[in-house]
Amino acid sequence: MPPSLERRPSRLEYLDSKGQKLDVRAHQRTYQGAYVRTCLGCLTFSLLVMKLFSKEFMPLGMVYQVYALLLCLVALLRSRNTDIYFINFNDPNWHDNYEIDPSEADTIPGSEDQYYFKTSGNVVLWLILIGFGCYITLFILLTTV
Secondary structure (H helix, E strand, O other): OOOOOOOOOOOOOOOOOHHHHHHHHHHHHHHHHHHHHHHHHHHHHHHHHHHHOOHHHHHHHHHHHHHHHHHHHHHHHHHHOHHHOEEEOOOOOHHHOOOOOHHHHHHOOOOOOOEEEOOOHHHHHHHHHHHHHHHHHHHHHHHHO
């Protein structure tokens, strides 16, 4: 018996519109694409530094490896949580899974669009701190080499 040629059902079936599904898929392309490409670029650069240059530059390559692995971790966490950005206010327990500013919580349920988009501001702040920390470390290491 030949295998079935039917497509598997989407795990995003709970979303009401095709627009919401397209938004989620765009987020997946971003986190599985751009973040992972940046991670691979940093890993490649770190290996290049560690292989081509002398032992004095080994810590610089290690800093880039740590940076790349942290980026990869962020990309993994973001891609696993991509499909939960649309809050369904029809679900009686929606507030258990999401953080909302109290001033926004009063206005959203009465709006025409019953979904609230949660931004990635916390992740962006973590990426800024990680990048800033790595570049400070690189600067300190470069001044000592």
